[in-house]
Amino acid sequence: METWFFENQTGNFGIKIRVESILFHEHSDYQEIAVYDTLEFGKVLVLDKAVMFSDKNEFVYHEMLGLVPLFSHKKPERILIIGGGDGGVVRECFKNPFVKHIDLVEIDKKVIDVSKKFFPEIACKLDDERVRILAEDGIEFIKRVDSGGREEEKYDVILIDSTDPVGPAEGLFRRDFYEAAAGALKADGIFAAQTESPFFNKNLIKDIGKIIREIYEKSSLYLASIPVYPSGLWSFTAGSKKYDTKVINESYNNFNFTGLESDLKYYSREIHRTSFILPNFIKEILK
Amino acid sequence: METWFFENQTGNFGIKIRVESILFHEHSDYQEIAVYDTLEFGKVLVLDKAVMFSDKNEFVYHEMLGLVPLFSHKKPERILIIGGGDGGVVRECFKNPFVKHIDLVEIDKKVIDVSKKFFPEIACKLDDERVRILAEDGIEFIKRVDSGGREEEKYDVILIDSTDPVGPAEGLFRRDFYEAAAGALKADGIFAAQTESPFFNKNLIKDIGKIIREIYEKSSLYLASIPVYPSGLWSFTAGSKKYDTKVINESYNNFNFTGLESDLKYYSREIHRTSFILPNFIKEILK
Numbered sequence: 217m218e219t220w221f222f223e224n225q226t227g228n229f230g231i232k233i234r235v236e237s238i239l240f241h242e243h244s245d246y247q248e249i250a251v252y253d254t255l256e257f258g259k260v261l262v263l264d265k266a267v268m269f270s271d272k273n274e275f276v277y278h279e280m281l282g283l284v285p286l287f288s289h290k291k292p293e294r295i296l297i298i299g300g301g302d303g304g305v306v307r308e309c310f311k312n313p314f315v316k317h318i319d320l321v322e323i324d325k326k327v328i329d330v331s332k333k334f335f336p337e338i339a340c341k342l343d344d345e346r347v348r349i350l351a352e353d354g355i356e357f358i359k360r361v362d363s364g365g366r367e368e369e370k371y372d373v374i375l376i377d378s379t380d381p382v383g384p385a386e387g388l389f390r391r392d393f394y395e396a397a398a399g400a401l402k403a404d405g406i407f408a409a410q411t412e413s414p415f416f417n418k419n420l421i422k423d424i425g426k427i428i429r430e431i432y433e434k435s436s437l438y439l440a441s442i443p444v445y446p447s448g449l450w451s452f453t454a455g456s457k458k459y460d461t462k463v464i465n466e467s468y469n470n471f472n473f474t475g476l477e478s479d480l481k482y483y484s485r486e487i488h489r490t491s492f493i494l495p496n497f498i499k500e501i502l503k
Numbered sequence: 504m505e506t507w508f509f510e511n512q513t514g515n516f517g518i519k520i521r522v523e524s525i526l527f528h529e530h531s532d533y534q535e536i537a538v539y540d541t542l543e544f545g546k547v548l549v550l551d552k553a554v555m556f557s558d559k560n561e562f563v564y565h566e567m568l569g570l571v572p573l574f575s576h577k578k579p580e581r582i583l584i585i586g587g588g589d590g591g592v593v594r595e596c597f598k599n600p601f602v603k604h605i606d607l608v609e610i611d612k613k614v615i616d617v618s619k620k621f622f623p624e625i626a627c628k629l630d631d632e633r634v635r636i637l638a639e640d641g642i643e644f645i646k647r648v649d650s651g652g653r654e655e656e657k658y659d660v661i662l663i664d665s666t667d668p669v670g671p672a673e674g675l676f677r678r679d680f681y682e683a684a685a686g687a688l689k690a691d692g693i694f695a696a697q698t699e700s701p702f703f704n705k706n707l708i709k710d711i712g713k714i715i716r717e718i719y720e721k722s723s724l725y726l727a728s729i730p731v732y733p734s735g736l737w738s739f740t741a742g743s744k745k746y747d748t749k750v751i752n753e754s755y756n757n758f759n760f761t762g763l764e765s766d767l768k769y770y771s772r773e774i775h776r777t778s779f780i781l782p783n784f785i786k787e788i789l790k
Contacts, residue, residue, distance in 0.1 A: 222519070226543055227521070227542070228520070228521040228541065228542040228543035229518070229519070229520055229521070229543040229544075230518065230519045231516070231517065231518055231519070232509070232516070232517045232518070232519060233515070233516055234514070234515035234516070254515065255514070255515040256513055256515035256516045257516075273702070275784075276782075415560070415730045416730075439728075441726075441728060441734075441735060441736040441782075442735075443702045443703075443734035443735060443736070445735075447728075447730035447735055448728060448729075448730060448732075448734055448735010448736055449728040449730070449735055449736075480783055481782070481783050481784040481787075482782040482783060482784060483782075483783075484782070484783055486780045487780060487782055487783075490777040490780040493773045493774060493777040495563075495728075495768070495769040495770075495771070495774055496767055496768050496769060496770075496771055496774075497562075497768040497769060500768075
């Protein structure tokens with residue numbers, strides 16, 4: 217017997233993954249959630265028919281969204297993650313020595329429950345006492361922090377770990393959200409978001425790049441190779457009024473990355489720097 | 504009407520590309536050849552059911568296999584390409600200012616004919632008077648040059664632009680072939696080959712890396728992002744008794760790369776260097 221899961225990644229391109237069994241399938245209030253056991257990638261989380269991650273390859277996305285922004289900040293103590301209910305980015309954030317508190321705002325509590333059950337190695341830090349989980353709308357949450365204006369509520373780093381810009385995550389790709397996020401950051405804060413494929417989503421990357429450049433003095437795009445995502449190449453857009461995210465902050469000059477390395481399968485000092493070196497065709501997008 | 508082409512990239516993972524029309528389909532003496540017109544990628548060449556390249560993305564593979572080895576060689580005048588009957592690597596080689604002569608040894612003449620007809624922008628330099636096309640077995644050819652021992656027949660750079668290690672290209676991934684290739688190089692020559700996906704072909708990359716390290720004093724693996732190839736991340740293995748392929752040779756210190764840049768969609772001075780920076784999980788493969 218051969219069972220295959222198909223994902224239409226664009227209208228005209230897709231992937232197929234051979235499935236051993238369907239471990240979970242349910243419609244939550246926000247989306248369709250499925251967990252497959254697969255021969256190629258181990259367990260795979262699928263939201264609204266799009267692969268989010270697999271046991272075998274989740275390290276790339278989670279390390280790169282979590283660690284690049286944090287290690288370019290001098291002392292990232294308070295972190296906000298929008299989305300990311302699986303806990304992968306939370307797990308990575310704790311590899312930074314300064315992190316004291318993480319707010320995780322995931323609209324769909326079901327994603328958290330499913331991850332704890334089927335992906336314990338990814339969700340492993342969700343019950344850490346330094347983590348506060350809020351099952352609510354990230355847009356509303358960030359607007360509240362922005363308009364509240366209380367400095368002690370603001371964040372050193374805000375990470376947008378969203379699904380694609382259709383369905384529940386649509387509003388996370390809009391200018392008013394990016395502006396509110398800037399208002400929820402401390403003056404020297406860093407913002408970073410996953411921003412889709414440079415091969416398939418050129419217009420989206422261009423538009424977001426423009427907005428982030430207008431909001432922040434320093435902005436940049438960085439890349440990582442993720443096999444189960446459309447085209448296999450993924451982009452992240454970062455902005456800050458103070459820090460250059462391309463550079464590891466000097467506060468880590470004596471930090472023992474090598475001690476972390478058995479735990480880091482993708483990220484390293486060298487990868488941090490080189491992930492910002494863009495092929496000419498991607499530089500063209502940002503012009 | 505929806506028509507899709509499916510490629511099984513591993514036994515348990517594959518891609519699908521929506522097809523507008525089938526422009527060509529024939530069995531040559533060596534393989535099945537198809538040309539599709541597709542909505543996502545333009546025209547696509549498929550050999551034995553595996554996508555070789557598309558109009559839209561061919562630049563990555565061809566620039567990176569052609570330019571990285573050539574620009575790390577002081578003065579690459581005589582080039583040998585095994586496979587690559589489409590002409591993409593030939594086209595890129597001529598962007599190096601020193602190239603005087605290219606021997607292209609493609610076992611399947613039909614691939615050359617099909618490329619000239621359907622991919623004129625890729626095959627555009629195949630009729631250049633500095634190119635000699637030999638429709639014969641690359642392994643036999645290289646063994647002849649090796650055993651002939653005539654210095655003036657040997658090459659500055661040998662590039663292996665092969666299909667996957669099944670079918671006609673199988674012998675291009677074996678130790679005796681790599682040893683013969685070393686014998687067909689000048690003393691300071693550079694060898695480079697496409698060596699599949701670091702996500703899906705770890706053992707192959709490890710084995711070839713070991714052989715190349717044993718043959719050459721200097722060897723290295725470099726990477727490029729290619730959407731239509733398995734996992735989207737591709738590897739190339741290079742070796743030389745003299746040159747470090749990670750470094751652009753100082754003979755190009757005054758070379759006007761910027762003048763080339765409208766023509767270079769992926770490769771640049773910076774990409775040359777950074778394509779050798781490997782994520783930890785790939786460093787592990789090579790240990």
